[in-house]
Amino acid sequence: MGLPVRLIAGPGQQNDAARAEELIEGLKADSVLGDKGYDSDPLRQKIKDQGGEPVIPPRKHRKIPIDCDYALYKERNAVERFFNKLKHFRRVATRYDKLLANFMGFVKLASIAIWLR
Numbered sequence: 001m002g003l004p005v006r007l008i009a010g011p012g013q014q015n016d017a018a019r020a021e022e023l024i025e026g027l028k029a030d031s032v033l034g035d036k037g038y039d040s041d042p043l044r045q046k047i048k049d050q051g052g053e054p055v056i057p058p059r060k061h062r063k064i065p066i067d068c069d070y071a072l073y074k075e076r077n078a079v080e081r082f083f084n085k086l087k088h089f090r091r092v093a094t095r096y097d098k099l100l101a102n103f104m105g106f107v108k109l110a111s112i113a114i115w116l117r
Contacts, residue, residue, distance in 0.1 A: 002078030002079065002081050002082045003082065003114065003115055004082060004111045004114070004115075005027065006023060006027065007104065007107060007108060007111060008022060008023050009100055009103070009104050009107070015037065016037065016038075017037050017038050017040060017043070020034070020038055020043050021042065021043055021046050024046065024047065024050065026050075027050070028050065028051060028052075029050075029052045030052060030053065031052055031053045031054075031055050031069075031072060032047045032052045032053070032054055032055065032056075033055045033056070033072070033073060033075060033076040033079070034054070034055070034056045034076070035056070035057070035076065036056070036057050036058070036059050038056050039056050039057065039058055039059045039062070039066075043056075044056065044066075053069075055068060055069050055072050055073050055076075056068065057070070057073065082114070085114050086107065086110055086111070086114065089106070089110040089113070091106050091110075092106055092107055092110050
């Protein structure tokens with residue numbers, strides 16, 4: 001649990017939610033966990049279309065509140081634990097590489113090492 005299945009990177013100024021639909025494309029899951037930053041109707045619909053249940057707390061600006069399984073939402077810390085493990089690799093944590101392709105190569109290498117532990 002908490003191991004990476006797919007990694008996608010984008011420009012540093014782009015928010016994470018912009019690539020979320022691309023990230024989950026073709027992946028089958030009973031539920032998809034995300035924080036409030038991922039609360040969007042298109043992403044929720046994409047998750048449902050793939051047969052999953054979105055476990056994303058609604059943002060405050062929603063006029064019609066959406067239910068969220070907060071007991072299951074607590075499992076999202078597995079994602080945070082993965083990123084903590086990833087930051088133990090100095091080259092990834094400090095991002096010495098200027099090119100995204102080189103940086104992602106080391107992120108994937110570090111992810112493989114985490115999988116093998």
